[in-house]
Amino acid sequence: MAAIKYSRQREAIKDYLMNTKQHPTADTVYLDIRKNYPNISLGTVYRNLNLLSEQGEILKINCRDGCDRFDGNPEPHYHFICKICGRVLDLEMEQIDHINVIAGAGFPGVIEGHVTYFYGTCSKCIPIN
Amino acid sequence: MAAIKYSRQREAIKDYLMNTKQHPTADTVYLDIRKNYPNISLGTVYRNLNLLSEQGEILKINCRDGCDRFDGNPEPHYHFICKICGRVLDLEMEQIDHINVIAGAGFPGVIEGHVTYFYGTCSKCIPIN
DNA sequence: TTTGATGCAAATGTTTTGCATGCAA
DNA sequence: TTGCATGCAAAACATTTGCATCAAA
Numbered sequence: 001m002a003a004i005k006y007s008r009q010r011e012a013i014k015d016y017l018m019n020t021k022q023h024p025t026a027d028t029v030y031l032d033i034r035k036n037y038p039n040i041s042l043g044t045v046y047r048n049l050n051l052l053s054e055q056g057e058i059l060k061i062n063c064r065d066g067c068d069r070f071d072g073n074p075e076p077h078y079h080f081i082c083k084i085c086g087r088v089l090d091l092e093m094e095q096i097d098h099i100n101v102i103a104g105a106g107f108p109g110v111i112e113g114h115v116t117y118f119y120g121t122c123s124k125c126i127p128i129n
Numbered sequence: 130m131a132a133i134k135y136s137r138q139r140e141a142i143k144d145y146l147m148n149t150k151q152h153p154t155a156d157t158v159y160l161d162i163r164k165n166y167p168n169i170s171l172g173t174v175y176r177n178l179n180l181l182s183e184q185g186e187i188l189k190i191n192c193r194d195g196c197d198r199f200d201g202n203p204e205p206h207y208h209f210i211c212k213i214c215g216r217v218l219d220l221e222m223e224q225i226d227h228i229n230v231i232a233g234a235g236f237p238g239v240i241e242g243h244v245t246y247f248y249g250t251c252s253k254c255i256p257i258n
Numbered sequence: 259t260t261t262g263a264t265g266c267a268a269a270t271g272t273t274t275t276g277c278a279t280g281c282a283a
Numbered sequence: 284t285t286g287c288a289t290g291c292a293a294a295a296c297a298t299t300t301g302c303a304t305c306a307a308a
């Protein structure tokens with residue numbers, strides 16, 4: 001197993017993610033980090049985002065709008081995706097692991113977890129009557 | 130709005146999906162359809178898969194293994210993805226729409242639905258002791 | 259000094275698209 | 284005839300990777 005060495009680029013990426021409530025794409029991370037590290041490459045951003053999510057330090061969100069998004073909060077939590085503006089928001093709700101039991105009833109395999117996101121209209125996109 | 134005209138390619142794709150329990154990728158659909166329609170193009174397969182799923186005649190599944198999969202059964206239902214072999218299986222379980230209510234509590238927007246899949250080990254991949 | 263990390267560019271894999279032609283209505 | 288659908292190839296996109304070089308340990 002390869003030892004992980006410090007890199008200021010990785011540190012900057014983690015820092016950036018921990019200080020935003022947005023759920024940026026890899027490209028957004030790249031563009032923003034580049035303001036402070038003009039020489040950083042997109043490959044490095046991808047490599048570090050993958051490394052950090054494998055290490056459990058960040059979350060990789062598959063929101064299915066074409067590209068992955070990243071969340072600096074590694075605690076398992078649910079997300080909401082606005083179908084109007086596309087924003088990804090954190091939801092403050094309990095874990096709903098009981099649905100694993102529901103899914104497992106009568107299923108011959110082993111259910112280990114679930115991936116869930118909610119969609120709808122966010123407060124900013126609700127039309128004012 | 131453009132009228133939709135019959136095409137035997139689209140019919141073959143829909144037929145193929147309705148008669149399989151697999152959840153094939155676009156490329157798999159293409160390769161299999163090509164056995165009967167050697168001249169069909171991948172572009173046509175993609176165009177029709179998108180059209181059919183927009184029409185609600187099939188389901189597009191974002192299983193997060195890089196490419197989308199398709200399901201000839203358009204009724205909402207849940208899927209299980211085996212993390213060992215990657216197979217996508219249908220789950221026979223009730224709709225769990227109560228989780229929308231849980232997610233909506235205290236959330237300022239409107240929750241309209243959720244996307245969920247379960248993962249774990251399928252019966253064929255459970256090691257025999 | 260050793261070895262992981264970087265920057266760059268090229269490659270990859272999936273999906274979309276432009277366009278001339280084919281075919282349904 | 285009209286115009287949607289097709290086949291083909293090129294393009295678009297997100298992501299990964301090979302490699303020489305840089306820097307952490």
